[in-house]
């Protein structure tokens with residue numbers, strides 16, 4: 001055997017094409033089952049995967065967002081009229097802010113030493129000096145060094161600023177889906193029928209109005225406003241199909257209480273802050289404020305989808321719409337083999353062997369891998 005001839009044979013063996021031989025069974029029973037199963041799979045992929053889950057779309061879940069808030073309204077508290085600067089903190093209009101509805105104020109504190117207040121819940125607001133000093137006519141307590149006089153808790157719980165229920169909150173939210181360069185805000189476009197400044201959010205009647213009454217926010221979160229001290233979440237959802245019109249990408253507001261009420265040892269929400277000033281004699285003084293109120297967290301979430309050729313092809317391939325077990329190469333080669341080559345009829349007849357149900361089956365030797373119900377596609 002000479003080298004060139006074995007070489008040519010190897011080359012001609014290498015450049016050959018194998019394809020599976022199919023047996024076409026003309027049987028009603030198997031045929032109906034086969035087409036029925038195919039129809040179910042097709043319906044599942046077209047109906048659920050493609051139309052419902054929109055598997056043909058590229059999705060962007062990395063929403064970029066900015067939130068600016070503004071609270072308006074005046075209330076009455078402890079003989080004073082309170083405006084936004086008094087009860088909203090921080091004042092910058094961030095997505096997380098507190099509306100203070102109740103304050104315990106300790107005026108004119110200065111650095112010094114003084115007797116500790118009895119009945120405080122284990123919190124010593126200064127450093128113990130180690131001395132015992134008279135607290136009142138009958139009682140002696142530990143002496144502390146720090147801001148004096150220390151904070152006292154009023155025996156009766158002071159009232160809350162009830163007008164807060166009627167305050168309004170304007171939310172300005174701009175979002176961007178960076179993958180598609182899509183930008184939008186929650187402020188209604190002029191001429192959209194929502195008049196900014198006049199409208200009030202209502203879940204059914206005004207679902208797009210960005211001005212919310214605080215009492216409504218609490219009610220929609222299932223909470224009772226006056227008794228409330230806690231954290232309320234205002235969620236803005238942007239779930240958009242960008243194959244549809246720009247106007248149809250709209251925010252959806254929902255409300256929830258974020259701090260769980262379930263038997264927390266210290267229910268409610270409070271924090272301390274102080275205002276500093278100097279007396280005419282030059283000594284530094286402060287007003288300590290223990291503030292109780294409602295914290296609002298504006299949370300933005302969203303995702304957008306848009307038609308993309310890559311997910312469409314991948315999901316079509318997965319879906320069983322393409323012949324099973326066939327890569328692109330096989331499909332292409334079979335098309336050439338069965339349609340365009342000389343003697344295509346001959347190949348076709350060899351590839352698809354027809355068997356009529358109950359006739360001549362014994363005379364056939366089926367190839368071992370020709371199982372399954374798959375007819376030619």
Ligand SMILES: *[C@@H]1O[C@H](CO)[C@@H](O)[C@H](O)[C@H]1NC(C)=O
Pocket residue numbers: 162163164165166
């Ligand atoms: C809130 O506003 C309504 C209507 O203007 C008024 O009847 C109600 O008394 C107000 N609530 C409070 C707590 O001021």
